[in-house]
Amino acid sequence: CAELLKKYGNQVSSDPAELLKSKLYIECSRYDDAELIINQLIDDDSSLLNDAKMAKVQILIYREKPDEALLLLREIQDKVQPGLELLSAYLYFALYSKDAGLSEEYGHKFLDSPAIPRSLSVYTPDVNRALSFTALLKNDREGAVALLEKAIAETIDREKKTKWELELARLGLIGNPAPPIFAESWLNSNPLDLALLKDRVVVIAFWAPWSNYCRLAIPKWEELYGKYKDRGLVIIGLTKLYGNYKDETGERG
Numbered sequence: 001c002a003e004l005l006k007k008y009g010n011q012v013s014s015d016p017a018e019l020l021k022s023k024l025y026i027e028c029s030r031y032d033d034a035e036l037i038i039n040q041l042i043d044d045d046s047s048l049l050n051d052a053k054m055a056k057v058q059i060l061i062y063r064e065k066p067d068e069a070l071l072l073l074r075e076i077q078d079k080v081q082p083g084l085e086l087l088s089a090y091l092y093f094a095l096y097s098k099d100a101g102l103s104e105e106y107g108h109k110f111l112d113s114p115a116i117p118r119s120l121s122v123y124t125p126d127v128n129r130a131l132s133f134t135a136l137l138k139n140d141r142e143g144a145v146a147l148l149e150k151a152i153a154e155t156i157d158r159e160k161k162t163k164w165e166l167e168l169a170r171l172g173l174i175g176n177p178a179p180p181i182f183a184e185s186w187l188n189s190n191p192l193d194l195a196l197l198k199d200r201v202v203v204i205a206f207w208a209p210w211s212n213y214c215r216l217a218i219p220k221w222e223e224l225y226g227k228y229k230d231r232g233l234v235i236i237g238l239t240k241l242y243g244n245y246k247d248e249t250g251e252r253g
Helices: 002-008 014-026 029-045 049-062 064-075 084-095 100-111 126-136 139-154 158-171 212-231
Strands: 202-206 233-238
Touching: 014 029, 014 049, 029 049, 049 064, 049 084, 064 084, 084 100, 084 126, 100 126, 126 139, 126 158, 139 158, 202 212, 212 233
Parallel strands: 202 233
Antiparallel strands: none
């Protein structure tokens, strides 16, 4: 970065030179310096206005300000060339947006782009996997399965492939009879047979005793059970103790 800034940082001032300098600052994670230049280009209504705004979208994403980045991206996304910066923004919202609708929208924008740079094409499987999740939220199980199968076929990451194959197996359970439960021991209940619980609402909660988040959820499950048990609700918590777990009271939990 230092060498590039030394080489290009002292060029004769012009809008293209200033924009280039701002991008170098971004590459060097010198966002304050980059933003000073970009804001000046925007305030001057530069001929490179939209490119400057695209660079600012980058900075807002790096600074974890997705709402501001999205607002500016929507303003310019149809006015700039679909290059690395624009597609990187699409990819960011496709993979990291907490809004399923946004994730789906920008996932399709990314995949539908005419020429995805090689540096970004490696994320195509991840986008298909994210789209699989949004399809599932829309109760489109067949679409979710097809997208996840595509992601598995595309990825060269063995760890992701293994993880996604497990997700695909879980998707295969949806709409089909639940497999039997095998447990070494049962607490607060006799062993339950899912086949004998047909036509009742059965919630199976997979939890880990060492997970604080899981344990915080237990009172919510108890509340739900107390409210609906007379209407047939059954809640089964499945866990593994790993042989040495103890709760706050010192009891095996």
